[in-house]
Amino acid sequence: MLDAQFTPQVPHTVRLSDYRPPDWLVPTVALDFDLAPGCTRVRATLTVTRNGAHDRPLVLDGQELRLLSLTVDGVADATQPVGEHLTLRLAGDTAVIETLVEIVPSANTRLMGLYASGGNLCTQCEAEGFRRITFFPDRPDVLSTYSVRMKADARAYPVLLANGNMVARGDDDGGDTHWAEWTDPWPKPCYLFALVAGDLQPLRDRFTTMSGREVQLAIWTAAADVPRCAHAMAALKTSMAWDEVHYGREYDLDVFNIVAVADFNFGAMENKGLNVFNSKYILADPETATDADFDAVAAVVAHEYFHNWTGNRITCRDWFQLSLKEGLTVFRDQQFSGDQGSRAVRRIDDVRSLRAVQFQEDAGPTAHPIRPDHYIEIGNFYTATVYNKGAEVIRMLYTLLGEAGFRAGTDLYFERHDGQAVTCEDFVRAMEDASGRDLTQFRRWYEQAGTPRVGVTLAHEGSTATITLTQTTPPTPGQPIKLPVHLPLRLALFDRASGARIGDERLVELTEATTTVVIPDVPTRPVLSLNRDFSAPVIVEHACPAADRVFLSAHDDDPFARYEALQQLALDTLSAEGPCDDLVAALGATLGGDDPAFIAEAVLLPTEAFIGDQAAVVAVDAIHARREAVRHAAATAHRDAWWAAYRGNADAAYAQTPEAKGRRRLKNVALGYLMATGEREAEVAAYAQFENANNMTDRIAALSVLANSDAPERTAALAAFYDRFKGDASVIDKWFSVQAMSSRADTLAATIALTRHPDFSHNPNRLRSLVGAFGVNQLRLHAADGAGYAFLADQVLSVDPVNPSTAARLMTPLGRWRRFDEGRAALMRAQLQRLLKTPRLSKDVFEMASKSLA
Numbered sequence: 070m071l072d073a074q075f076t077p078q079v080p081h082t083v084r085l086s087d088y089r090p091p092d093w094l095v096p097t098v099a100l101d102f103d104l105a106p107g108c109t110r111v112r113a114t115l116t117v118t119r120n121g122a123h124d125r126p127l128v129l130d131g132q133e134l135r136l137l138s139l140t141v142d143g144v145a146d147a148t149q150p151v152g153e154h155l156t157l158r159l160a161g162d163t164a165v166i167e168t169l170v171e172i173v174p175s176a177n178t179r180l181m182g183l184y185a186s187g188g189n190l191c192t193q194c195e196a197e198g199f200r201r202i203t204f205f206p207d208r209p210d211v212l213s214t215y216s217v218r219m220k221a222d223a224r225a226y227p228v229l230l231a232n233g234n235m236v237a238r239g240d241d242d243g244g245d246t247h248w249a250e251w252t253d254p255w256p257k258p259c260y261l262f263a264l265v266a267g268d269l270q271p272l273r274d275r276f277t278t279m280s281g282r283e284v285q286l287a288i289w290t291a292a293a294d295v296p297r298c299a300h301a302m303a304a305l306k307t308s309m310a311w312d313e314v315h316y317g318r319e320y321d322l323d324v325f326n327i328v329a330v331a332d333f334n335f336g337a338m339e340n341k342g343l344n345v346f347n348s349k350y351i352l353a354d355p356e357t358a359t360d361a362d363f364d365a366v367a368a369v370v371a372h373e374y375f376h377n378w379t380g381n382r383i384t385c386r387d388w389f390q391l392s393l394k395e396g397l398t399v400f401r402d403q404q405f406s407g408d409q410g411s412r413a414v415r416r417i418d419d420v421r422s423l424r425a426v427q428f429q430e431d432a433g434p435t436a437h438p439i440r441p442d443h444y445i446e447i448g449n450f451y452t453a454t455v456y457n458k459g460a461e462v463i464r465m466l467y468t469l470l471g472e473a474g475f476r477a478g479t480d481l482y483f484e485r486h487d488g489q490a491v492t493c494e495d496f497v498r499a500m501e502d503a504s505g506r507d508l509t510q511f512r513r514w515y516e517q518a519g520t521p522r523v524g525v526t527l528a529h530e531g532s533t534a535t536i537t538l539t540q541t542t543p544p545t546p547g548q549p550i551k552l553p554v555h556l557p558l559r560l561a562l563f564d565r566a567s568g569a570r571i572g573d574e575r576l577v578e579l580t581e582a583t584t585t586v587v588i589p590d591v592p593t594r595p596v597l598s599l600n601r602d603f604s605a606p607v608i609v610e611h612a613c614p615a616a617d618r619v620f621l622s623a624h625d626d627d628p629f630a631r632y633e634a635l636q637q638l639a640l641d642t643l644s645a646e647g648p649c650d651d652l653v654a655a656l657g658a659t660l661g662g663d664d665p666a667f668i669a670e671a672v673l674l675p676t677e678a679f680i681g682d683q684a685a686v687v688a689v690d691a692i693h694a695r696r697e698a699v700r701h702a703a704a705t706a707h708r709d710a711w712w713a714a715y716r717g718n719a720d721a722a723y724a725q726t727p728e729a730k731g732r733r734r735l736k737n738v739a740l741g742y743l744m745a746t747g748e749r750e751a752e753v754a755a756y757a758q759f760e761n762a763n764n765m766t767d768r769i770a771a772l773s774v775l776a777n778s779d780a781p782e783r784t785a786a787l788a789a790f791y792d793r794f795k796g797d798a799s800v801i802d803k804w805f806s807v808q809a810m811s812s813r814a815d816t817l818a819a820t821i822a823l824t825r826h827p828d829f830s831h832n833p834n835r836l837r838s839l840v841g842a843f844g845v846n847q848l849r850l851h852a853a854d855g856a857g858y859a860f861l862a863d864q865v866l867s868v869d870p871v872n873p874s875t876a877a878r879l880m881t882p883l884g885r886w887r888r889f890d891e892g893r894a895a896l897m898r899a900q901l902q903r904l905l906k907t908p909r910l911s912k913d914v915f916e917m918a919s920k921s922l923a
């Protein structure tokens with residue numbers, strides 16, 4: 070007999086077209102946990118009701134559960150699970166199913182289901198983790214009200230939390246164990262279930278909602294970290310108020326709890342009334358968190374809070390609809406963040422990461438629409454496409470419908486679908502019905518993968534300007550033919566002589582393959598500003614003279630467009646040989662501006678990866694050399710101005726205000742350029758900044774330029790940083806990252822050595838900080854001998870048995886082999902084949918590797 074385990078099996082593909090409503094509903098669930106890390110018992114009592122007239126059985130999902138007992142309507146039942154299903158044939162239309170199972174949280178390294186982290190117990194159920202806690206129809210369209218009882222050792226787990234409100238608590242065994250009961254009045258899918266037991270302390274606060282209800286807020290963490298929760302708490306209150314003002318959404322429970330845990334696969338989780346966070350997105354103080362960390366904490370806190378309406382009150386019918394909640398919620402958190410500081414800088418940041426990650430995804434082997442139609446492992450679809458392109462699609466609706474039309478659309482969506490599990494189509498229909506606009510063609514954004522390319526030509530004759538816009542979307546795997554999409558393009562014309570805008574900005578809607586825009590009363594050949602504020606997630610192909618880009622970088626009245634003009638000029642310059650004087654002059658002019666936060670973003674050169682994305686074949690070493698040469702030229706040409714920007718923004722006082730953050734950012738960008746001059750004075754300044762910094766933004770910026778250099782202080786600085794912060798996981802993550810991101814020739818050797826460091830582990834943050842960071846180091850990952858690829862594959866294989874979801878995400882860079890020369894491509898493919906040949910590979914890595922090779 071063949072051992073089934075060793076039979077290579079192609080995992081099952083789940084298809085949207087196979088969706089059927091659930092056969093059985095579960096109106097109520099009662100869970101009783103007897104918690105201990107080595108063995109937890111879960112008793113689940115489900116009331117089930119037949120959904121419609123049919124004679125199909127009740128099928129419950131279960132994974133790694135030991136079934137101890139089963140009763141149906143109080144009668145013992147001997148049915149045993151087969152594979153990952155427990156199938157029950159029920160005679161009547163309703164039944165009460167009771168199961169008792171045993172699970173082992175301390176052995177749960179996948180961090181899905183109930184697991185141990187830092188001495189506490191917590192859960193993660195999205196997408197399909199609830200089946201690792203108890204037998205259940207684990208799908209988002211089964212909504213239930215939950216009551217939860219839990220019991221645990223009182224000393225090890227003094228705090229017992231679950232969704233909703235606590236209704237009772239007490240002691241057992243003379244106080245050695247204690248218990249608590251929680252109920253959540255709002256019906257929810259099981260992926261929003263959560264429970265936490267731990268030795269935690271709260272930072273408490275209150276929020277009064279718009280209808281005057283008082284909500285008790287608490288952020289729970291280890292006692293020592295409570296003071297570092299203040300920024301997250303402030304962000305929570307700001308988000309609660311913001312959602313009332315901008316979307317009319319009020320919080321709906323009497324308590325809102327957040328727990329920070331050290332081991333977490335993603336950023337955070339929106340469980341109803343009990344958000345669980347990766348501690349990286351909660352804890353922040355000036356000593357240990359950068360300005361970017363502070364902003365990320367606020368954005369993630371807002372994101373999870375906003376899910377209470379967009380995700381929880383209205384949830385997804387099936388996992389293909391993931392962007393229904395994620396695209397919309399990312400759009401909402403982006404709007405929120407834009408309101409907290411500089412809207413333009415936030416937009417630049419969002420577009421930069423969209424281009425860095427999502428455009429690559431759209432151009433690669435795992436390209437998928439924001440609503441995918443098949444998957445092997447849903448965990449692989451928590452992607453930049455579903456999240457960030459999904460947010461851009463919502464933003465386009467906002468642009469097309471206008472602020473009031475969009476708000477009418479969300480109002481109708483909330484009114485129509487509150488309490489339901491719905492589809493992206495339901496959302497678009499609400500937008501359509503509320504606004505009266507026909508969104509038939511717009512829906513293609515949900516179906517088509519790939520980044521549209523918009524070609525542009527500008528003609529000028531007499532006093533008429535004619536703009537011709539074409540759109541095409543290149544084929545993606547499984548989608549050879551693409552249709553035109555409905556996309557909003559903001560554009561404006563400028564007068565070359567005066568620098569002034571000619572007339573108003575226009576919003577042009579592209580629906581056809583070719584669109585012509587005729588603009589009268591333009592006496593001289595104008596300069597065209599296109600896709601302003603990045604109104605559509607497309608690649609604009611405009612053979613625009615360098616002089617026009619220089620002009621726009623100085624005169625455009627849309628800050629994003631000014632940034633973009635400089636970026637495109639830089640891309641043109643960096644992708645070619647020859648002089649770089651135009652770019653260097655334009656950088657100098659921008660550096661002379663008066664908004665430090667904007668200047669800092671605008672003068673950053675595109676990354677090596679982004680330069681590579683523009684070419685048919687990524688010339689790894691040539692790109693690095695060219696970029697360094699241009700950086701050196703820009704650094705030396707404006708040496709005095711960089712020093713002035715450096716010294717002039719070196720405030721002694723530290724504040725978390727947009728102004729102070731902008732000045733720090735410019736100072737540290739200037740430091741990067743100063744290092745590029747090669748002057749010893751820059752190294753001395755960097756080391757002094759490293760030693761004297763009173764905040765992490767300045768300290769890590771200095772350490773990172775030193776780590777990227779041959780400065781004599783380099784080794785001492787790395788050692789001093791480690792000694793100072795050892796024991797603080799999020800700071801040590803940064804220490805690993807700056808070394809893995811260095812362009813030095815010894816970076817791979819150093820990275821491999823760091824995998825043997827006592828602080829290296831399979832903690833997801835730590836893996837991302839070292840292996841993930843090395844994976845985006847284009848120069849060193851893509852060393853011509855393939856050693857970088859072998860290292861990445863080694864790590865994937867070592868992580869896969871422990872945590873497949875994290876392993877699968879570490880391997881993405883290998884999937885990009887088609888973009889490299891044949892030598893590198895062959896070496897990358899060899900590593901993917903090596904992965905695929907490994908016995909007992911997870912579904913997660915199998916799906917990524919097989920799609921990458923297809």
Ligand code: PHE
Nearest residue numbers: 195196335336337338339451
């Ligand atoms: N739903 C979470 C969010 O975007 C992300 C997440 C997915 C977290 C899966 C954990 C597991 O807010």
Ligand code: ZN
Nearest residue numbers: 372376395398
């Ligand atoms: Zn989310």
